[in-house]
Amino acid sequence: MDKQSANKLARELHELINTYNYEYNVLDKPSVPDSEYDRLMQELLKLEEAFPELKTSDSPTQRVGGTVLAAFQKVVHKTPMLSLGNAFNEADLRDFDRRVKQSVGDDVQYVVELKIDGLAVSLRYENGLFVQGATRGDGTTGEDITENLKTIRSIPLRLKKELSFEVRGEAFMPKKSFEKLNELRLQLEEEPFANPRNAAAGSIRQLDPKIAAKRNLDIFVYSIADLGGTGVEKHSEALDLLEEVGFKTNQERRKCETIEEVLTIIEDLQEKRANLSYDIDGIVIKVDSLAQQEELGFTAKSPRWAIAYKFPAEEVMTKLVDIELSVGRTGVITPTALLEPVRVAGTTVQRASLHNEDLIREKDIKIGDTVVVKKAGDIIPEVVNVLIDLRTGEEQTFSMPTHCPACESELVRIEGEVALRCINPQCPAQIKEGLIHFVSRNAMNIDGLGERVVAQLFQEGLIKDVADLYRLTRDQLLELERMGEKSTDNLLNAIVQSKENSLERLLFGLGIRHVGAKAAKTLAQEFETIEILQQATKDELIAINEIGDKMADAVVTYFDNPDVQYLVNELKSLGVNTTYKGPKLIRVEDSDSYLAGKTVVLTGKLEQLSRNEAKEGIEALGGKVTGSVSKSTDLVVAGESAGSKLKKAQELNIEIWDEARLFDELNK
Structure with missing residues (x-):
């Protein structure tokens, strides 16, 4: 067979196998027996063996699991993967409905969906081709699990349309697959997984994709991360589009006109829970209109236009x-x-x-x-x-x-507190817990340094404080239980990489009392280096928005401690970065932009900019973006289908811009 004929046959086999795979794994309506599917797959494998250049990334043969990975690479999500707020009863749901209607008016429709108990993932496509898959991670940064996700047969490697976008979904293990997996593990005298969710997460994070391929995972895709260019105006339309181009979506979703309908549907779906072929741990309620979603916006942790109703706990x-x-x-x-x-x-x-x-x-x-x-x-x-x-x-x-x-x-017992507290700074339990916190995901994020390894290092006397982590040697790590050469090298690389983290991660990792991840970023942006922050007075600290008396006292007390000063110097001498690397905080007096010092509200659908790009651009010029219109608002930027926020701005006689004017100001 010549190259041209082989190329034609490969395309035909791709189309046939993808069609049969879609019918079997997405529609659950196979049109051919398994033997025919297997025959075509074998034919394609032989063809690719004879003509290696035909083995493309979207070939159905790539689902079996490729090369073993050395480690997962980090992936920064272009659009953050936020978690949902929770509702536990009818009153919580009615409060959610009330808050939504206070912001966007009474004309609201909801979409009700099952909350699949699995692992949230992000799938990126370019011109219809699946190019990257990632875990949620901390919401901002996840891990590249592309090769493992390719083994999930309900994920299309090529879409039916040449779309470029990022979609979000929940990878899960069906109950039957879970039962078979645990039966096999027991036969092999291995510890069974506690539940399908843990089994799915453990499978997705295997460095050997062939293991993931054997686990029979599945996925439901539930949203498009950035809807720009798709032309859809409702979440329900986005789900229809996802189906149209080849994704598997959950068919139990319903549209509702009122919160009463939502409550009735939740009751119906809750009764169905035990008979489903997969685990769910709640119901998700989303505002259907994308323009209203834009208007409602987000809190620091979750969207205001969606909520997760959690089932009553089993007792x-x-x-x-x-x-x-x-x-x-x-x-x-x-x-x-x-x-x-x-x-x-x-x-x-x-x-x-x-x-x-x-x-x-x-x-x-x-x-x-x-x-x-x-x-x-x-x-x-x-x-x-x-x-x-x-x-x-x-x-x-x-x-x-x-x-x-x-x-x-x-x-x-400190006055005003319920808890009893040990105040000995040399307490070994506190030191060990502090080390575990320092390496955690939201702090220095050192892969491979879990609680077990940290506890072992501490017990062996190899680490006494966080600076000792950066003195660890290959020989020391190889002596630990379950630490082979590959895992040791990966851990040492992760420790070296963590030296480059931006200052806010270090500040959060140091465990300063009352300073959470958000406050750490505020301090890092404001002072830019740890040396400047060390010299800050209480008055300078409380002058910053979001920093109160308690936090200011805690920061000053912490950096006044000679042991802390010594530790910071040790970290610097070991090459740990102590400088802020994120977007610079522009002070009003240093900006010549019209936006400097202005409080700005974004409303409606923006066409040229994402909401995050607009927010970052305004802040980079010294402005401040808030979520609601009030008398203290200086400017409202109104995109397409702007609603109640625009109306309120007009009533309060607040200056209003369109997106084009904002775009010009940001690009001067």
């Missing part, structure tokens, strides 16, 4: 056999209930948080009690109440200790 009985104490990185002593193992919401639970001494007294919890346990939001186990009628008289009253269980220092 079970078990025995509380003991209470264990742990010491957190800030010295807080937390009691944890040790339970007789019990299945709750799909997993085996042996521990549950008791939060503090006051809660133990309030619920009259004793060691030996029969207790009711549930998972808050189907995630975190907690003790709901004690079954006092089942007491035998052998139960023991629990009292909090007077001294730290880790270092024997006397515990204190």
